[in-house]
Amino acid sequence: MKAMILAAGLGNRMRPLTLHTPKPLLEVGNKPLIVWHIENLKRIGVTQIVINTAWLAEKLVDYLGNGKQWGVEILWSHEKEGLETAGGIINALPLLGTAPFILVNGDVWTTYNFEPLLTHQLNDDLAHLILVQNPPQHTQGDFTLNGGRLSTFEQQQTGEALTYSGIALISPQMFKGLSHGKQPLAPLLKQAMQQGKISGEKMTASWVDVGTPERLQALDQMLK
Numbered sequence: 001m002k003a004m005i006l007a008a009g010l011g012n013r014m015r016p017l018t019l020h021t022p023k024p025l026l027e028v029g030n031k032p033l034i035v036w037h038i039e040n041l042k043r044i045g046v047t048q049i050v051i052n053t054a055w056l057a058e059k060l061v062d063y064l065g066n067g068k069q070w071g072v073e074i075l076w077s078h079e080k081e082g083l084e085t086a087g088g089i090i091n092a093l094p095l096l097g098t099a100p101f102i103l104v105n106g107d108v109w110t111t112y113n114f115e116p117l118l119t120h121q122l123n124d125d126l127a128h129l130i131l132v133q134n135p136p137q138h139t140q141g142d143f144t145l146n147g148g149r150l151s152t153f154e155q156q157q158t159g160e161a162l163t164y165s166g167i168a169l170i171s172p173q174m175f176k177g178l179s180h181g182k183q184p185l186a187p188l189l190k191q192a193m194q195q196g197k198i199s200g201e202k203m204t205a206s207w208v209d210v211g212t213p214e215r216l217q218a219l220d221q222m223l224k
Contacts, residue, residue: 029223105166
């Protein structure tokens with residue numbers, strides 16, 4: 001199985017830290033955010049990792065290279081301008097192939113064990129999302145989890161409202177027939193939920209959305 005780490009964002013909320021450093025290279029616990037993911041993926045045997053880039057792409061490439069230092073092979077998917085999540089995945093599909101792949105946001109930190117995703121069978125589903133308890137900055141959540149199935153709030157009011165962690169198992173079939181260009185992922189997920197084709201589970205591991213300098217600093221102090 002391959003994985004894709006999303007690393008093309010501008011990191012506007014993290015400025016001024018991201019004026020000269022791409023957000024996934026910001027360090028917590030003396031290690032760049034993206035390296036935590038690379039090491040966790042390598043630990044479960046995922047050694048082909050696609051990383052998309054746009055903002056300060058050359059710095060990511062200079063630091064990570066071909067991935068050999070971490071025992072993985074990094075496949076680069078360069079975007080002239082950020083294509084958002086779905087657009088970035090569509091652009092990277094030639095590198096990802098036709099089998100389901102692990103998707104990870106480059107700006108989150110977690111102790112989640114990716115290993116169960118290796119054996120999770122999507123069957124007719126288009127994705128399996130890992131969710132977390134709603135953090136203070138996002139109290140309303142993203143989707144409703146009920147019996148292992150995910151729904152939009154418009155569809156389902158019963159169940160638990162949770163926040164998408166930025167970690168998922170995704171089928172390339174979700175993007176079949178879609179054209180290249182800038183495109184967010186959320187509308188595609190919601191469309192698939194309305195078709196009953198998204199499963200999910202609640203994470204019990206530690207997770208932080210490192211979205212502001214304050215949260216970055218707090219996580220860094222905790223890890224140190």
